[in-house]
Amino acid sequence: MAPPRQGQMRPGRQLAVLGLLFVVLYLLVFFAYGAKGDFRDRLHPKLGLDLVGGTRVTLEATQAGGRPPTAQQMEQARQIIEQRVNAKGVAEAEVVTEGNRNIVISLPGSNPNLNDIGNAAELRFRKVLKAADGSGAAPAPAPSANPSGSAAPSGSAAPKPSSSAAVKPAPSGSAKPAAAASPSSGGQGGGALAPTPTPSASASASPSPSGSAAAPAPNTAAVQAKVGAAAWQAASALQAPANVSQDPTLAAKLKPFGTLTGAEVAALPPAMQFNVPTITCDQLDHRPPASISGPDQQVVACEGGTQKELLDKAKVLGTDVSGASPQLDQQSRWVVSLKFKSDGQPKWTNLTREAFNNEGQGCDASALGQDQHCRVAVVLDNVVISSPEIQGVLSGDSQISGSFTSASATELANQLKFGALPVTFTPQEAQSITATLGAAYLRAGLLAAGIGMLLVAIYAFFYYRLLGTVIFLSLILSGLLVFGALVVLGRSIGFTLTLAGIAGFIVSLGVAADSFVIYFERLKDEIREGRSPRSAVPRAWARARRTIISANAITLMAAVVLYLVSVGTVKGFAFALGLATLLDLVVVFLFRHPIMTMFARTRAFLSPRVSGLGRVLHQDESEPTPRNPRVKEA
Template identity: 70%
Template sequence: MRPGRQLAVLGIIFVVLYLLVFFAGGASGGWKDRLEPRLGLDLVGGTRLTLEATNTVDGRPPTAENLEEARQIIENRVNAFGVAEAEVVTEGDRNIVISLPGENRDLSDVGSAAELRFRKVLKATDGSGTLAAPVPSPTATPSGSPAASPEVEASPGAQASATPSAGGQGGMAPTPTPSASASPEPSPSGSVAPGPQTIEEQRKAVEEKVGAEAWQAANGLQAPADLTTDPSLAEKLAPFGTLSAREVAVLPVPVQFNVPTVGCAQLDERPPASIKDENQQAVACEGGIKYLLDQAKVLGTDVGNASAVLDQTSQWVVSLDFKSDGQRKWTELTREAFNNTGGACEASALGQDGKCRVAVVLDNTIVSSPEIQGVLTGDSQITGSFTQAAASELAGNLRYGALPVTFEEQEQQNVTATLGESHLRAGLLAAGIGMLLVVIYSFFYYRLLGSVIFLSLVLSALMLYGALVFLGRQIGFTLTLAGIAGIIVSLGVAADSFVIYFERLKDEIREGRSPRSAVPRAWVRARRTIISANAITIMSAVVLYVVSVGTVKGFAFALGMATVIDLLVVFLFRHPIMAMLARTKAFLSPRVSGLGRALPPRAEEQPAKPRNPRVKEA
């Protein structure tokens, strides 16, 4: 055996690894930046959100394909924030975990369905949920021609407009970006309810809760209840005010709109799929006003692209580019709204200029409901009091499409940078203490051989660190506190390899072999045991990685990678260096080598034979 060759191979591997660290895998910045591993949010702070998939929007259990499609859409939405090193992964067969290192963010909206619908506003009434008469129609104010781009009162306290321009654009002023509930629930417009019950069964349960009299009175209403003409309705309809948002979601559309005790507080909390069906009318709220909405004539799938841009007044807007067929639908919808075809829009729903309004509905929430001031033949804009982040978020939701699965938010965890830094210090301290204890014990028990253990651990640590940095940039591996725990556990695995080899070496020397011959023989006999022990650890790490979720995967990956590197160091460093030490004088000293009583007494320490006096006399 030529130990120099094995050490040379190890040196080449080490040099190549750090060349990759410094010059490959997207390395950039200074030397310090290139040596920084990718750390998880539990070490640097950030936000983690866990979403649990319930059912698909048509009521079926989610498949692996549905979950992967949803993961990709959510990842695109998260990346639209412009945050580096965002991580979106699936856990098991239902969970998606979103991790954003750095500043804390509200991620509750990224799991919304983002179903975009454009619907005419047919009627409006009070949405406070109290037993009051319907609100009067908005008071119209004088304005110029459609081309003058008048501002229109979309809802109390909000302004909106949709006007043609030279470029064929119109504006739509939104209320704040919606935050839809991610709880699965049936659609009152006919979509199948997730869960064991059908929509008919759930409606039956609601009927039993409010009572037959209230249910009959509600279904008999042809318009919003007017208590001035029938005061007895107040007592009959009162039970509807006790319904939860889930129960309100299963009510027929006319009941949702006509019953005054069904308020916007309940309607706004309905799950995303509640008004999904574009072929059915729907009820939604804006500014405390309850709107009856027409069938959706233009869908989110008709939008070719959406982007956050600055308009001429330096305000952030969301620009919509329609597809060819979508542009035709949009033009036809604005024509119907501008002309109020068939008188479909009642006076309570008209804008200030007596024109129909078109509601831009995202999931259950009306983003804006501008009065249409002309037939729009080009692309349009959603305008209003947007910040750059809000406009980018809405554009990302529209651009990347609706989720095929509805989600429930399980947990959102915010980890401060201070807490993450303390976790990192604690993890590094634990790793340092573990390594120090192994080194102290090895020097105490094996003396000179302890230096072999020390050098092996240092070399393993350097190679492991380089691998963490490179894999973090190349495949996105993120080191977490659990990963540090896996590395600490690997120290025990490495110590086992030393013990097996050195104790086998002692056995060979006790059998009468010289240290030089005992080293290769002990290696041959210990090698199989070392490989078997490490192979079991690696297989355990692989199984744990495959079947586990979350941070346990990081633990398993770090443990497996550290064990593989330990095997590499055993073969290319520990055995060659032992072969070289066996040729030194220090290796033959029991006090220095650490082999103890295994070595025989040295020749110079044996007593000299007595001289023969007769020879002297002769």
């Protein structure tokens, strides 16, 4: 008989390696990056939408003429939306396309407001020409025509922006990356103008069922007919924001404009949108997406939901920006650093020169900053997210400063950094999903798995006896490895456990149980051929090992292919199946074979009643039979 192999002579080495693997894995579980709370909290894997509940948002793509977007446009939009969701700090969001028009966002757990996630994000940099009150709370008199005068009488004019929000050159080496600093409250000693995120009014408003691509956009003639000839004539005659407090009859004539919807306001000329005081920021913010996307025309947009601004043509676009990031300046104040492309930098330099010098006196007194320089509005879709005053001619990287906090600076940087969606999306459905159904299925699945495992254990102990202990311990170790890997992968790569993933793990347990049957039945065959139990163990392992590896390799390949070609929950099933199968192979080589080698050296293993090899051992001892060459060859 050939001497046993070195690895079989020292099974303690494999068991020591397995023990070291467990120690490293659970050190990562309890003390690695992302471990928070007490020890019980650190043992919680990330659970999916079907287990913990969450939110599902459906966005429908709309295009002129009702044409569906191309597959390339939908995939590009899906990637951008996924980037936006991840930038908000949402863990394990699932963003998938559905049909040729819809994108579905599924978010487990409690998440921030994502109603604006489908906005087109068409970024424009426009000089602010005029400003007026857009709140609709009080009449707004016309601004003074005297260049040296004040913007407007106190208490009635549009609020004049503070210069605390400004664009200036980025000092080299002075800013610290946001990731390396603690969030600041921002705005120490700054003015009142804070960089305003995209107003929720334009995004959070529930879209009406008829507000999708199927509804035709109103034209100017239809709006004119709705407000009436008298109102239209009065609005067309305005050359500046009307002072309706001095002319009650004018206020009555312009009142119908306050009843227009956002889509109807979008059909009006920009001058009329700005000059008519009954057209408020609430209406302007509710205009359809991409209503002011044309770069070659003056537009009207609102900042902060109350200030209406007439904006110049867009001379710098979002496609000219190569990057944006939140940073801390030398005074530990949050700023947003801008980098422009090689062909975009000259455009930005020319725009800042024009704004800094107020060339041609294009900026009205109501639109100037505190230092009497023009402001440049950062316009995203239909709203102004910031309008900083230009502090100099900028020929390199720039910084937007203001009363930023860590969150607002990060949000503005993300809005500037991510590109515009290739198509416009309209929110169709936003529903909150409870975990009640998923929890019920989870309990039922775990109960079924527990009953199945109990039956397997009973059968293993009844049929294999001592060998059944090997099966039981191996399954426990595989389960502990899988659970620890789930927790670590949930923190490192964001893997989320769903019902489909649990199904994958349960299927893998069946594959693991099959490998035991292969090994033990091969062991019995070796004993039937006349070998002693001790010599049969390494021989059976050598032959069963190839079959076990082949079977698990096929399962792994199927899981990999399924993961690559599938989406959503099916991909989670494939990942869980592949992970559990791979860890089962680890247990096979580092526990099952070494422990069997150790059992083969015990007296209990040679006992027919204890080992589980009873009939085979009785036949080997009482009724020796000649070896069958065919069986041995097989």
